[in-house]
Amino acid sequence: MLNRTHAGLPADFKRDDKARGAFVSALRRYVLEDLAAQMRSDFTTRVAPSRPREAWAAEGVHEALRSRDSFRFYSALRTCSQDLLYQVVRAPIERSQERLQRHAAALGSFGSLTLDPDLPVPRSVTAIDVHLMPGSYHTQYGDQDLTMGAVYEHRLRLSTFGVFGPNLDDIGQSIARFMRQRYPSWRPQRILDLGCTVGHNTGAWKDVFSAAEVHAIDVAAPCLRYAHARAQAQQRAIHFRQMNAERLQYPDASFDLVFSSMFLHELPRRTLAMVFREARRVLRPGGLMLHMELPPANQLGAYDSFQLDWDGHYNNEPFYRAFRATDLAELLCQTGFAAGTHLQHVVPSWHALGPRAWRRAVAAPESKVDSPQTGRLARGVRWFCFGAWRD
Numbered sequence: 001m002l003n004r005t006h007a008g009l010p011a012d013f014k015r016d017d018k019a020r021g022a023f024v025s026a027l028r029r030y031v032l033e034d035l036a037a038q039m040r041s042d043f044t045t046r047v048a049p050s051r052p053r054e055a056w057a058a059e060g061v062h063e064a065l066r067s068r069d070s071f072r073f074y075s076a077l078r079t080c081s082q083d084l085l086y087q088v089v090r091a092p093i094e095r096s097q098e099r100l101q102r103h104a105a106a107l108g109s110f111g112s113l114t115l116d117p118d119l120p121v122p123r124s125v126t127a128i129d130v131h132l133m134p135g136s137y138h139t140q141y142g143d144q145d146l147t148m149g150a151v152y153e154h155r156l157r158l159s160t161f162g163v164f165g166p167n168l169d170d171i172g173q174s175i176a177r178f179m180r181q182r183y184p185s186w187r188p189q190r191i192l193d194l195g196c197t198v199g200h201n202t203g204a205w206k207d208v209f210s211a212a213e214v215h216a217i218d219v220a221a222p223c224l225r226y227a228h229a230r231a232q233a234q235q236r237a238i239h240f241r242q243m244n245a246e247r248l249q250y251p252d253a254s255f256d257l258v259f260s261s262m263f264l265h266e267l268p269r270r271t272l273a274m275v276f277r278e279a280r281r282v283l284r285p286g287g288l289m290l291h292m293e294l295p296p297a298n299q300l301g302a303y304d305s306f307q308l309d310w311d312g313h314y315n316n317e318p319f320y321r322a323f324r325a326t327d328l329a330e331l332l333c334q335t336g337f338a339a340g341t342h343l344q345h346v347v348p349s350w351h352a353l354g355p356r357a358w359r360r361a362v363a364a365p366e367s368k369v370d371s372p373q374t375g376r377l378a379r380g381v382r383w384f385c386f387g388a389w390r391d
C-alpha cells in the first residue's frame with residue numbers, strides 16, 4: 001500500500017515499512033467492515049428488541065452497547081489501528097524529510113503557494129491532536145517543512161484501503177462529475193476549496209472543469225506546502241493560500257463555487273455560521289456553496305447515527321457530534337441562503353462503480369441518505385453533500 005503513491009513525491013518506504021503498512025491497512029479494514037458488521041448484528045438481534053424501534057436514538061444505542069464485547073472489541077481495535085497508522089507512516093516520512101523538501105523545491109511552476117506566517121492557527125486545530133494525529137495539521141519542523149502533509153496523505157491511503165481511489169480523490173471526482181452531469185449548463189469559472197489539507201480533492205475540480213481557475217485554502221502551512229508540491233508534481237495549476245475560512249481574504253462576488261469536503265465537522269459549532277457567511281459573500285450571484293460532509297443526525301436512523309458519532313466520542317473529533325446535530329437547512333437560512341436555493345445530493349462513488357455504471361447510477365433516482373453506505377468507508381460508498389445557490 002505504501003509504495004502505491006501517485007502523488008509523485010518521494011518517500012523512503014523500505015520493505016518493512018510497506019509490510020507494516022499493509023498490516024495496519026488490513027486491520028483497519030477488518031475493524032470497519034467485519035467487526036462493524038458483528039457489532040451491528042449484536043445490536044439488531046440482541047439489544048434492539050428490548051425497546052420499540054422508534055424509542056432508539058443514537059445516544060441510547062451507544063449507552064446500550066458500551067458494556068458489550070462487540071462494541072468494546074470494535075472500539076479497542078479501532079483506536080489501536082488509528083494509532084498504528086501514524087506510527088507506521090511517521091518514521092519513513094521523517095527519514096525522507098530532506099529528500100521531500102529538495103524534490104518540492106525543484107518542481108515546476110504550476111499554480112502558486114502563498115503562506116502567511118502571521119496567521120493565527122485556530123485553537124480547534126492546535127489544542128488537540130485532531131483524529132489522534134500527533135502534531136495535528138499545523139506542526140512544522142522548519143520553514144520548508146512538509147511532514148504533516150506527507151503524514152496525512154500516507155495515513156489517508158492506508159486508512160481508506162482503496163475506497164478513495166489511487167489518487168485519494170474519489171470525493172472530489174465523484175462530486176465534480178456529478179455536478180457536471182446534473183447541472184450541464186453550470187460551468188464554474190473560479191472555484192475555491194476550503195480546508196483543502198493536501199489538495200487531494202481540490203485537484204478533481206481542475207480535472208473536471210479544466211478552464212476554471214482553482215484556489216484552495218487551509219490554515220496549516222506544512223499541509224499547504226505538500227499540497228502545492230503534490231499539485232505541481234501532477235501538473236495541476238492550483239493556487240494555495242494560508243487563510244482562515246472564517247475570514248476570507250478574497251473580494252466580494254469573486255467565485256462561482258465555494259466547496260469543502262470533510263471540513264465542516266472539524267469546526268467549532270459557533271464558527272460554522274461565519275464560514276457560511278463568508279462563503280456567501282465571496283460568491284457571485286448564481287454561484288454555489290457546496291459541502292461534502294457526514295450525513296446529519298436528523299436524516300439517519302439511530303444505529304447509523306451512533307456509528308458515525310463514534311469518532312466524536314473516541315477519535316479526538318470534538319465538534320463532530322455538534323455538527324451532525326445541526327439542522328443544516330436552518331443554518332443555511334440563518335446565514336442568508338433563502339430556502340428555495342438549498343440543495344442536497346447523495347453521490348455515487350466514481351471509483352467504486354467505474355464510468356459506465358456510475359453514469360447510469362447518476363441518471364437513476366437518487367439513493368436515500370439513510371443507508372449504511374452513505375458517508376461511510378464501505379463498499380459502494382456514496383457521498384452526502386449539501387449547500388445552496390447564491391441568489
Ligand SMILES: C[S@@+](CC[C@H](N)C(=O)[O-])C[C@H]1O[C@@H](n2cnc3c(N)ncnc32)[C@H](O)[C@@H]1O
Nearest residue numbers: 137195196197201218219220244245261262263
Ligand atoms: C479533515 S481536513 C479536510 C480534508 C480535505 N478537505 C479532504 O477533502 O479530505 C480539515 C482541514 O481543515 C483545516 N482547517 C481547520 N480549520 C480551518 C479554518 N478555520 N480555516 C481553514 N482551514 C481550516 C485543517 O488544517 C485541515 O487541513
